[in-house]
Structure formats: C-alpha cells, structure tokens
Amino acid sequence: MWQYFLKRVFWSIVTIFVIIIVNFVLIKLVPGDPVHAMIGDFPAPQDYIDQLRRDFGLDQPLHVQLWLYLGNLAQGNFGFSFANRQPVLDLILGRTVNTLILILPAIVFSAIIGIALSLAAASRGGGFDITVSAITLFGYSIPVFWLGQVLVLIFAIVLGVLPTSGMYSLRAPQSGFGAFLDLLRHMVLPLACIMAFKIAVFSRTARASILGVLNSDFVMTARAKGLSRGYTLWRHVLPNAVIPVIAVFGYQFGHALTSSLLVETVFAWPGVGQLFVTAVGQRDFPVLQGILLLSTILVVVANVLADLLYTIVDPRIRRSLGARHA
Amino acid sequence: MTSPQAKPLVEISDLHLSYTMQRATIQASRGASLTIAPGEAVGLVGESGSGKSTLARALLGLNDPKSTRIDSGSIFVDGTDVTRFGERDWRVLRGSSLSMVFQDPLSFLNPVMRIDRQIVEAIPKSMRAEGVSERVDDLLRLVKLPQAARRSYPHELSGGMRQRVLLAMALASKPKLLVADEPTTALDVTTQAEIMDLLGELRQRLGMAMLLISHDLGLVSKACERIYVMYAGRTVEWGPGSSILKTPAHPYTKGLFDSARALRLPNGLFATIGGDVPNLAHKIEGCPFRMRCPLAMPKCTTMSPATQVLGQDGHWVRCWAAQDSGIAPAQGNDVKNA
Numbered sequence: 001m002w003q004y005f006l007k008r009v010f011w012s013i014v015t016i017f018v019i020i021i022v023n024f025v026l027i028k029l030v031p032g033d034p035v036h037a038m039i040g041d042f043p044a045p046q047d048y049i050d051q052l053r054r055d056f057g058l059d060q061p062l063h064v065q066l067w068l069y070l071g072n073l074a075q076g077n078f079g080f081s082f083a084n085r086q087p088v089l090d091l092i093l094g095r096t097v098n099t100l101i102l103i104l105p106a107i108v109f110s111a112i113i114g115i116a117l118s119l120a121a122a123s124r125g126g127g128f129d130i131t132v133s134a135i136t137l138f139g140y141s142i143p144v145f146w147l148g149q150v151l152v153l154i155f156a157i158v159l160g161v162l163p164t165s166g167m168y169s170l171r172a173p174q175s176g177f178g179a180f181l182d183l184l185r186h187m188v189l190p191l192a193c194i195m196a197f198k199i200a201v202f203s204r205t206a207r208a209s210i211l212g213v214l215n216s217d218f219v220m221t222a223r224a225k226g227l228s229r230g231y232t233l234w235r236h237v238l239p240n241a242v243i244p245v246i247a248v249f250g251y252q253f254g255h256a257l258t259s260s261l262l263v264e265t266v267f268a269w270p271g272v273g274q275l276f277v278t279a280v281g282q283r284d285f286p287v288l289q290g291i292l293l294l295s296t297i298l299v300v301v302a303n304v305l306a307d308l309l310y311t312i313v314d315p316r317i318r319r320s321l322g323a324r325h326a
Numbered sequence: 327m328t329s330p331q332a333k334p335l336v337e338i339s340d341l342h343l344s345y346t347m348q349r350a351t352i353q354a355s356r357g358a359s360l361t362i363a364p365g366e367a368v369g370l371v372g373e374s375g376s377g378k379s380t381l382a383r384a385l386l387g388l389n390d391p392k393s394t395r396i397d398s399g400s401i402f403v404d405g406t407d408v409t410r411f412g413e414r415d416w417r418v419l420r421g422s423s424l425s426m427v428f429q430d431p432l433s434f435l436n437p438v439m440r441i442d443r444q445i446v447e448a449i450p451k452s453m454r455a456e457g458v459s460e461r462v463d464d465l466l467r468l469v470k471l472p473q474a475a476r477r478s479y480p481h482e483l484s485g486g487m488r489q490r491v492l493l494a495m496a497l498a499s500k501p502k503l504l505v506a507d508e509p510t511t512a513l514d515v516t517t518q519a520e521i522m523d524l525l526g527e528l529r530q531r532l533g534m535a536m537l538l539i540s541h542d543l544g545l546v547s548k549a550c551e552r553i554y555v556m557y558a559g560r561t562v563e564w565g566p567g568s569s570i571l572k573t574p575a576h577p578y579t580k581g582l583f584d585s586a587r588a589l590r591l592p593n594g595l596f597a598t599i600g601g602d603v604p605n606l607a608h609k610i611e612g613c614p615f616r617m618r619c620p621l622a623m624p625k626c627t628t629m630s631p632a633t634q635v636l637g638q639d640g641h642w643v644r645c646w647a648a649q650d651s652g653i654a655p656a657q658g659n660d661v662k663n664a
C-alpha cells in the first residue's frame with residue numbers, strides 16, 4: 001500500500017514539474033522581451049532588470065535557462081510583483097490562505113449537507129425526495145455572481161445583518177474571539193455562494209450512490225436480521241455510499257479554486273482568485289505564474305489526500321493495494 | 327418428526343404475488359402452496375426463474391414493498407397471517423422466528439464492516455444479557471469458524487467461511503425456521519458438502535425447521551424430509567422425499583430427475599427438458615408446463631390441473647396426466663426431438 005502511495009506521490013511530482021515547464025514556456029511565448037514577461041507592465045528599476053538577465057542567463061541556451069529557473073523556484077524565488085511591491089511568494093501564500101479559509105469549509109460542509117440531504121431523501125422518499133431534487137437542480141443552474149448579488153442585496157443592504165464584502169471590518173477587534181466572529185460574519189455570504197453549487201454536486205453524487213447501495217444484497221441481509229430502516233441507512237448504506245463521494249473530493253477542490261475567481265470578485269474577498277483577476281488586468285505575469293504553480297500543487301495534494309482517505313474508508317482497496325505491492 | 331397433525335409453523339396457501347415494473351407486471355407466484363411443520367426440513371426445487379426465491383422472500387417479507395403486491399392467498403407463520411404485515415411487524419418476526427441465508431455470501435455481507443460487528447447486529451436485544459462477545463464466540467463455534475475470523479472483512483474470507491458467517495448471523499436469534507436459498511450454489515463441491523453437513527447438524531442440534539431451496543434435486547432429497555417442486559410460480563408436486571424420488575408423478579419432476587441423472591437417451595443425447603420457462607409477464611391459460619410436456623393433452627390447454635392426492639403418505643400433484651402414483655414410466659423427455 002505504501003508503494004502505491006509512493007507511486008502516487010512520484011506522479012504528482014511529475015505533474016507539478018510539467019506545470020513548471022509550461023510556466024517556463026509561457027514566459028518564452030509572451031511576445032517581446034522575456035524580462036518584460038517576468039516583470040509585467042510595471043516600471044522596474046534598471047538594476048533589477050539587469051539582475052534578472054543575470055539570474056536567468058538570458059544569453060545562455062534554453063536548458064541552462066530552465067535549470068536556472070528551477071533553481072530560483074527551489075529557493076522560493078517566484079519573482080517580484082511590482083504591482084504589489086512584494087515578492088510573489090509572500091503575496092500569493094497569504095492570499096491562498098484566505099482562499100482556503102473559504103474553500104475548505106465550503107467543501108467539507110457541502111459534502112456533509114449533500115450526503116445528509118440524500119440520505120434523508122432516501123429514508124423519507126416521496127415529497128422530501130422531490131424537494132431535495134429541486135434544491136439540487138436550483139443549486140446547479142443558478143449563476144454564482146447573480147446569487148452573490150441577490151444575497152448581498154437581501155442580507156447586507158435590505159436586512160443589514162451581514163457585511164457586503166471583504167474579510168474583516170476595520171472597527172472589529174483585531175484578535176481573539178471577536179475577530180473570529182467578525183471573520184465568520186464575512187464568510188457567510190461567500191460560503192453560501194460556493195456551497196449552493198457544491199451541495200448540489202455532492203447530493204447528486206451521494207443520491208446516485210445511495211440508490212445503488214440500497215439495491216445491494218447486504219441491505220437485504222440487514223432487513224433479514226430485523227434491523228430498523230434508520231439503523232440500516234446509517235450503519236450499512238452510509239459507509240458504503242460515501243466511498244464514491246470521497247472519490248470526487250480532489251476534483252471538487254480544484255473546481256472550488258476556480259469558482260473562487262468569481263466569488264472573491266463579487267465579495268471583494270482578498271483571496272488568490274481575486275488576486276488572479278487583478279493580476280490579469282495588470283498583466284502582472286510573475287503573480288499569474290505563481291498562482292498557476294501554487295494552485296497546481298494544491299490540487300495535486302488534494303487529490304493525493306482524497307486517495308488516501310478513500311483507501312482508509314474502503315478495506316477492499318486497502319487489501320488489494322497491499323496484495324499488489326507487498 | 328413429520329406429523330401432519332402438528333400445527334404447522336408455516337402455511338402458505340395458493341399465493342399469488344406480482345412484481346410491478348415500469349413496463350411489465352411479473353406474476354412470480356401463481357398459486358404456490360407450502361407447509362412446514364415445526365422442526366421439519368422441507369426442500370423447494372425448480373428451474374431458475376420458477377419463483378423459489380420470490381416465495382422465500384415473501385415468507386420473510388423481504389420483497390421490496392414498493393414493487394411487490396400480494397394479489398391473493400395467505401401466508402400463516404405460527405398461526406398469524408402475515409400478508410398484511412407492515413415493516414415494523416416483519417422486523418419483530420425476522421428478529422425472532424425467521425432467518426434466511428442467501429446464495430452469494432459475498433454480496434450479502436457488508437464489505438466495509440468487520441465480521442464480528444455484522445454478527446453482533448443480528449443478536450436480538452433480549453439475548454444480549456449474557457454478554458455480546460460471548461454470544462459471538464458461541465455462534466462462531468456453532469458454525470465452526472475460527473476466532474481469527476472475527477476481525478476480518480468479508481473479502482478476506484473464503485466462500486465457505488462467508489457462508490458460515492451468514493449462517494452465524496441467521497442463527498443469532500435462535501429462529502424457529504431457517505430459510506436457505508441455494509446456500510451452496512456459489513461454492514465448490516467440497517465446501518458444498520461441508521456446508522450441507524453443517525446445516526444438517528445444526529438443524530438436529532437446534533431443533534429448528536428448514537426450508538432448503540435448490541435446483542439440485544439430489545442435494546435436496548438427501549437433506550429434506552419433504553420436497554416441493556415448483557414450476558412457473560406454482561407448486562406442482564409435493565410429498566415425502568422418498569416418495570417423490572421413487573415415484574415422481576409430474577412430468578416436470580421426472581424431467582428434473584432425468585436431467586439431474588444426466589440420463590442418456592437411446593439417440594445418444596442427454597435428457598433435458600426442452601423449451602424454456604414461460605415468460606411470467608404473460609398470462610397462462612391451463613397448465614403452464616403443457617408447452618414442454620410430453621404427455622400434454624387437449625384438456626391441458628384450457629383447464630388448470632386440479633390438485634390430486636397420490637396414496638396415503640401426503641404425496642400430491644397438479645397434473646391431468648398423473649392419475650395415480652403408479653403412473654406410466656418416464657418416457658424420453660427430450661422434447662427437442664419429439
């Protein structure tokens with residue numbers, strides 16, 4: 001089993017490496033002076049430009065340049081954002097944390113709610129099932145930016161109970177529980193926006209898998225034992241039904257990163273999505289490349305973790321992997 | 327043990343049951359009747375699709391209530407008619423009087439739950455006083471499973487061991503009746519024999535009744551006191567195993583015997599029952615076996631055969647052609663050549 005994971009990790013590293021190469025090629029493809037691509041549209045001091053030429057050996061052959069580029073990345077040197085007057089790595093790390101504060105709870109809660117809804121629908125059936133399907137369809141089809149604006153209109157402007165945008169209020173406490181509460185209040189609307197879609201996705205996956213499991217023979221065994229329907233759903237159906245749901249975790253994480261572009265723009269959430277949109281506008285290439293690289297790493301890591309979780313939940317996989325690689 | 331006077335544990339009378347599907351309604355039971363006395367071993371045989379599992383599931387209320395309807399007939403268990411039972415009533419009955427083991431022990435076990443937990447669940451609340459773990463020990467010993475199997479997952483066990491796990495779960499409630507639906511079909515020959523021996527031994531020890539379902543007449547006649555033969559959703563012949571074995575009266579039963587013995591006909595072909603089981607989505611006038619029957623006569627097309635008794639030992643048959651137990655010897659049943 002560990003060999004399987006070593007193999008997974010190896011291929012993850014290969015994936016990341018490929019993205020680095022793509023990054024490197026992109027620099028080369030931008031028309032004009034490559035130094036320009038590395039700096040962006042902002043005026044940089046002449047000695048920084050000269051230093052970049054030296055660092056990347058722009059007069060050297062391509063493979064040497066790639067080697068130097070890798071060396072820079074390895075040292076955490078992702079370049080400098082003149083638009084933000086900050087080293088790229090510092091900038092995107094902070095922003096990525098802000099995005100994860102939003103995305104991770106969104107995925108976890110959406111999965112829990114989506115699974116719970118489908119489970120309840122499976123146990124109640126009839127009207128409740130139809131209601132859940134309607135909610136799912138709604139979550140699927142509603143555009144995120146529209147939902148965001150409607151939510152702001154209702155909860156921030158008309159009712160005035162939640163902030164319209166941002167992550168912190170200036171007047172709120174800077175630390176402690178007060179600051180946490182303030183953050184939570186800011187999170188509610190963007191979370192709702194991301195989760196509307198995610199709940200739909202998870203409940204659809206869960207619904208299909210629950211229906212499949214309900215038809216399994218071992219559910220009949222549970223009935224033959226005289227177990228109640230609720231207990232059977234909880235102890236037999238659920239553990240089997242979550243397995244395919246976990247399998248889509250990694251993919252859903254990547255998708256949530258993408259949707260953060262829209263949500264963070266609507267709510268002025270200072271995350272990596274918003275940074276990306278701004279950087280595109282400013283032609284801030286170092287930042288764009290940094291985000292591309294970092295989000296690749298995040299998605300790859302998320303997929304490996306989802307795989308790990310998958311093997312923990314399903315003993316059959318644990319064994320077949322053990323047998324194959326022992 | 328078989329005394330017809332004893333109040334039956336199970337009495338199914340002229341059961342008609344149908345499955346409703348999107349396109350068709352399948353009448354899977356069309357007049358099935360069966361009784362089981364307390365402690366008795368009863369066999370149920372018939373080709374694939376004849377409705378054996380349907381009947382067994384109906385007896386435990388395990389058919390999906392959404393798509394299954396009992397059209398007529400009755401099922402009495404311990405003197406109570408269960409045809410109108412709701413899921414709640416069934417649960418009580420399944421947790422106490424009735425248990426079932428199934429054909430494919432792997433798919434009938436939860437793949438992500440350890441064996442001991444699955445057995446524990448089957449122990450009724452009322453029997454947990456003496457300690458759950460001890461009870462699991464007892465059950466494992468009863469079905470001759472090693473203690474090491476406790477912490478295993480189903481996929482880690484052999485087919486025979488899995489069937490023993492199903493048995494342990496079924497026995498956990500000390501049932502009065504164990505329904506075994508083709509319990510050895512998925513196993514290799516040696517393991518089959520082991521499981522059959524175990525079933526016989528357990529039945530003796532626990533004094534429970536058993537309904538053994540199989541398409542293997544030989545296997546059933548060894549393990550059971552009485553045998554029911556089922557065709558197209560109805561029971562067509564039943565009686566003491568020895569009597570059915572010696573003097574099968576229904577042409578279908580004879581066909582089953584001949585194909586079981588792989589009887590070679592004079593023309594060198596193996597005897598099989600030609601033709602197919604009729605489509606249970608369609609209504610059938612008269613005798614459902616007449617299309618494949620070597621003895622079919624005009625009456626069979628129009629009139630459903632009456633049930634008639636053969637001799638004194640409770641041997642019954644539903645066939646126009648079977649006049650008495652000494653019916654004409656089996657002719658070649660190879661309808662393909664007829």
Ligand SMILES: Nc1ncnc2c1ncn2[C@@H]1O[C@H](COP(=O)(O)OP(=O)(O)OP(=O)(O)O)[C@@H](O)[C@H]1O
Binds near residue numbers: 345354373376378
């Ligand atoms: N859940 C169900 N829904 C719809 N039709 C069913 C269902 N279960 C069985 N049937 C149909 O009912 C008929 C009888 O099936 P059943 O499984 O009772 O036969 P069987 O004698 O047990 O056969 P086998 O030896 O293959 O197990 C078949 O035509 C089958 O297709």
Ligand SMILES: [Mg+2]
Binds near residue numbers: 378379380507
């Ligand atoms: Mg069957």
